[in-house]
Amino acid sequence: MTDTKNHTAGAAGSLEGRVFRPASAAEAAEAVELAFDYRGDVTLSLASGELIVGYLYNRLVADRDSYIEIFPSDHPAPRRIPYDAIASIAFTGEDTANGKSWEIWVSKKESERQAEAERVEADARTRGHL
């Protein structure tokens, strides 16, 4: 599978910023699996030239007619895209799971923990969830 390499490096262990241009059905399947496990938006470039930005939440692998399902970031309804229509998959959205481990939380200085907790609390308050 071609990883263009010309990406901005995401956090260690994250695919954030990488772009995959599958050259075969097997490579397409591999890239889709990575995108399915990714906790951020991806940008699909279709063979038709269309670009779709969204969260890839499902895929069905079949002998023929494999497809992915994606929630576009700008539309409430999901879309179904055949594997063979995908020209590239770019991991363009923030990897929301990265750097959120318990160890990282505990290893932070108290002031950093406090600042992060206050940021999360302020965000929830802004949304009216507190």
Added chain:
Amino acid sequence: MAVPLSQMYTVSKYVLTQKLKGVKRYPLVLMLEPLFRCNLACAGCGKIQYPDHVLDKRLTPEQCWAAAEECGAPIVSIPGGEPLIHPEIARIVQGLVDQKRYVYLCTNAILLERKLDEYQPSKFLTFSVHMDGLKNEHDLAVCRDGVYDVAVKAIKAALKRGHRVTTNTTMFDDANPERIRKFFDEMMALGVEGMMISPGYSYQKAPDQQHFLKRERTRELFSKILGSPKRGWQFNQSPLFLEFLMGHREYQCTPWGNPTYNVFGWQKPCYLLQEGYTKTFRELMELTAWDNYGTGRNEKCADCMVHCGYEASAVEDTFGTVSGFARTAKLTLLPTSR
């Protein structure tokens, strides 16, 4: 007795009916996730790491009611995210109560006291409050100071209004058995109906992959905690599941026992693993390769002992074997005989 007789009767009747019908795989608890958005960001939680546009999605009341009907489980557990954020959650709950399902509304209780007016006390509705330990441990686990005190205040308010209230606790590998036992004392002193406990598990997408319990450590920890239970402790779960956690019984996972429905659809194969989604419950049951999951069958499941996979196994043991039934009866009537 932690679980009311009417609920025991309903679940017993349901399970026995499935057995008489010859149904091999049946759901026991629907895990209904109406949203992923939360007002906390706990370090051990893998349920809330999504882009904003996904966190803003909600199941509608009609989708929730249809999922419960389609699934048919007598119990519905509503986790999330934080369900009380959902603007229509009270209506969703009432609709499920109208279906005569036993609903466990899981909440961190931050909004609970403020929203209590929206709920009528009912034997079908239980607030299951997330409490991960005493004040210091809980506030550290949820990554915010003061949440324990808010939750305790909300529990008292809910109990005062006549609601059923339980606690749900996830234990991680740094749990201190003595502190946990003291925590059980405090929760029972509040007057909750019972407690639910489960080991944490490093499921696939949880960000905290190093901090969850391995199997042997799980058994050791729960043996220390539950080995000599106090008379006043009540657990709102199968006594055989607690025996399983202590290493006294061996079970294989029952992933179809707690099917999960959320904004993506029916989740394959279980509440913790995300291997894909189906549009219907029937597709979930028919298209999932169930034999590929469980300890010894799948490396992702190797150390899992979580309630969503094994509590249904314990219930199956109760109704499927004479020894299981006898042991359940004994532990229910004499919980300190463990």
